Amino acid sequence: MQLFLVILDYRGVRVLWTSRGFIRQTKPTDKAFRIIHESWWPQERWTEAEQAACISKIQEQGTQFDYVLSHTGPSAGIACIDPFFANEKILAEVALDSTVVFNDKIDSLVTYKKWFFGHWHSDWGYEHYEDSAYVALYKKGIVV
Numbered sequence: 001m002q003l004f005l006v007i008l009d010y011r012g013v014r015v016l017w018t019s020r021g022f023i024r025q026t027k028p029t030d031k032a033f034r035i036i037h038e039s040w041w042p043q044e045r046w047t048e049a050e051q052a053a054c055i056s057k058i059q060e061q062g063t064q065f066d067y068v069l070s071h072t073g074p075s076a077g078i079a080c081i082d083p084f085f086a087n088e089k090i091l092a093e094v095a096l097d098s099t100v101v102f103n104d105k106i107d108s109l110v111t112y113k114k115w116f117f118g119h120w121h122s123d124w125g126y127e128h129y130e131d132s133a134y135v136a137l138y139k140k141g142i143v144v
Contacts, residue, residue: 005054007061014062016110017069018054018103046102054102058109065112067144072099073117074107077134081124114144 008015075095079086094100116135125135
């Protein structure tokens, strides 16, 4: 597994992309239904050292971006996609996911126009593109 934190500057557009690779990032509650090294891997989780390196890189290179891309979103974005997730009890459970916690740290550190994320298999972001900073993507592509 490889840590990915990419900061792209292309034709005046700044993009922050965070990822732990291209495998599913499971919630702690998912692990009871998965098999280690078959359907989830411990290295899917950001280590504290990796998180510190990411935060340091963001602070060194600037905290203002046009877009943030991640596998899952911060808790504020997840709460937008379905009233089910806006429920405090459910959102508290989602916030147990260390990736969501890390995304919340990034969310509090950076400014951006849009945060794009998937994971939740929701098309909510297409319908609310104009009125939300958080854009959940699933089946459709999007041009920015």
